[in-house]
């Protein structure tokens with residue numbers, strides 16, 4: 001069965017078309033890296049899968065049904081996590097707040113809820129971190145708790161929006177490896193957005209690359225190529241393989257690398 005099907009889907013926000021007549025199918029138990037430049041529509045596509053953005057045209061099917069907001073079969077880690085960075089809430093309470101349909105607040109958990117929270121924390125190896133306030137944790141440590149939060153409710157589909165942002169390369173690798181092992185142990189489908197393909201190499205099954213309102217889905221070898229990316233960027237792209245890393249180059253600039261630096265500049269501004 002397919003986990004996600006887009007058939008001739010057009011997504012728009014206000015009067016801006018984000019994706020136009022896009023079709024692809026993601027199979028169950030695939031780990032998909034979702035890439036594309038800033039503004040390509042990665043977050044919007046995830047929000048459409050969640051049922052938070054309705055297609056203007058075409059059809060979306062998620063786990064055999066139309067998208068439905070609040071679907072407990074989907075775990076979601078949103079891109080913006082400023083809330084998590086500032087809170088004095090202990091990690092465990094933050095994760096527990098997701099129990100019972102992702103409702104905010106601090107529910108009093110019964111035994112089943114406590115077991116589920118403990119199991120999610122154990123899965124990501126965050127039992128000790130969970131005793132500390134989120135505001136005291138490093139970006140990578142916080143990301144582990146956010147992953148635990150997304151696992152609450154035993155989702156069959158995980159949507160992780162930019163879990164690598166603000167992490168150094170070592171922590172990026174750790175988060176990708178953790179996600180891959182969770183995905184395989186639990187037998188679930190994962191969509192994982194990122195700005196750069198390199199941290200995902202060797203972990204993902206296929207890439208969904210967005211750009212210029214279009215999408216390309218395939219293996220890294222199929223999609224990360226000069227011709228395919230030139231279409232999605234609307235300019236001549238060279239793909240350079242060097243020491244097991246991939247560089248997406250235009251006119252001598254590394255596009256994915258510079259997108260990342262752009263984020264970092266924003267963060268420190």
Ligand SMILES: Nc1ncnc2c1ncn2[C@@H]1O[C@H](COP(=O)(O)OP(=O)(O)OP(=O)(O)O)[C@@H](O)[C@H]1O
Pocket residue numbers: 013014015016018036037038039040041042043044045079
């Ligand atoms: N309410 C809105 N009305 C019109 N355009 C919007 C609205 N919200 C977002 N957009 C635009 O939609 C486009 C797609 O945004 P989206 O957040 O999906 O991109 P993204 O690929 O996730 O980008 P990033 O890499 O920066 O996270 C952007 O150009 C954004 O400016």
Ligand SMILES: [Mg+2]
Pocket residue numbers: 042043044079161
């Ligand atoms: Mg985004």
